[in-house]
Amino acid sequence: GAGVSQSPSNKVTEKGKDVELRCDPISGHTALYWYRQSLGQGLEFLIYFQGNSAPDKSGLPSDRFSAERTGGSVSTLTIQRTQQEDSAVYLCASSFGRDHEQYFGPGTRLTVT
């Protein structure tokens, strides 16, 4: 595709359930990032992947959050035992590298009831 795609666009889940959010980066981009944007807030860094290097997970808020990137392309962010404070828009971005523009996807709006 032409840009970064994310699915689903909206997800409503019950507290305590697990959710998986998917990101398809731009083909050829080596770096992939996940962010969280709560209502009226800035972007909170969660994790990034760069090539075959170990991901930087330093932004993950708790061990309920995990992410993987398969084959250097598609990435999945998993939130286990969701809590109401996990409600936010989760944004994915990709880039050619650190000094290149990050292209953002449209985001997944997660609502935990």
Place this chain on the structure above:
Amino acid sequence: AQSVTQPDIHITVSEGASLELRCNYSYGATPYLFWYVQSPGQGLQLLLKYFSGDTLVQGIKGFEAEFKRSQSSFNLRKPSVHWSDAAEYFCAVGAGTGGFKTIFGAGTRLFVKA
């Protein structure tokens, strides 16, 4: 730890007036600096970036920013604001090993009045 501060939560300017959005960062080395814009219902778009060299950088849509190491600032400017510039503006710093960990400020919402 790296951090980015945007002191102004929102700013209102008249169409045609000049604009300056403030950004201060905290980082031990020379950071990678970015300004992104998020328009209503749209995704984030890069306005400009700074890595090295000339401290005054030009971006898209007539925006520019100046890196001032002594003040740890990277303020965004535009000489004449258009109504279509109304949006949320985010300053960001690329830090950490390799510079990939991108820390965003809380954003400044720009309102433009006729």
